[in-house]
Amino acid sequence: MGLTSTTDKEFLTTLRDWLDKQPEIMVLIRYSRAGGNKSFEFYTSFDALSKRLRRLSPGTNVIAYSKPQLPIRGVVDDSFINKCLLDIPDGKEFLVVETVQRTAGPHSWFHEEEGETHEELRETGYSGEGEHRFRREGERHSGVKVNSSRSEATLA
Numbered sequence: 001m002g003l004t005s006t007t008d009k010e011f012l013t014t015l016r017d018w019l020d021k022q023p024e025i026m027v028l029i030r031y032s033r034a035g036g037n038k039s040f041e042f043y044t045s046f047d048a049l050s051k052r053l054r055r056l057s058p059g060t061n062v063i064a065y066s067k068p069q070l071p072i073r074g075v076v077d078d079s080f081i082n083k084c085l086l087d088i089p090d091g092k093e094f095l096v097v098e099t100v101q102r103t104a105g106p107h108s109w110f111h112e113e114e115g116e117t118h119e120e121l122r123e124t125g126y127s128g129e130g131e132h133r134f135r136r137e138g139e140r141h142s143g144v145k146v147n148s149s150r151s152e153a154t155l156a
Contacts, residue, residue: 006053006062016046018066025049026069032059040097040112070097081122090118 004011018025023044030038043049053062072087074080088094098111113124 006056006060012050012053015049015064018064019043019046019049022068024068026065027052028063028065029056030061030063032057032061038112039109040095041110042097042099070095084121085118088118088121091116094121096121096124 006012015025024042027041027043027049028038029041030036041052043052056062072084074083084094093116094114096113100110101108102111115121115124
């Protein structure tokens with residue numbers, strides 16, 4: 001499958017259609033020439049998503065997921081962590097994404113951590129309380145991929 005530009009009309013129409021049919025979509029942005037830096041972001045508005053896509057640097061890779069992602073959600077406290085430990089088997093990949101954007105000077109991001117063990121889950125670095133989203137292995141669903149002189153995109 002060839003890569004498509006994030007400015008491609010068909011790609012953007014697909015994203016709009018997805019957001020018309022569901023409350024949110026998750027987008028994985030992998031930054032070009034950034035040492036593996038990436039960002040998992042959630043969008044409930046096509047306008048906000050298209051604005052974000054227009055700001056990306058050339059060569060940035062985008063994967064948009066068509067199905068709901070990170071189903072375990074809530075404010076992180078002891079009972080939330082215990083629920084995650086029960087729902088996510090030890091040895092299975094997990095992903096934790098904050099829902100509040102962090103900012104440092106001109107840079108902003110949604111902090112995320114990944115791991116495979118309960119020990120790693122307990123040590124994700126979330127010592128304070130805050131809302132996060134968790135995913136179990138295999139819960140990333142089908143999508144699409146794109147690339148151009150602009151940025152590349154994938155729909156999943």
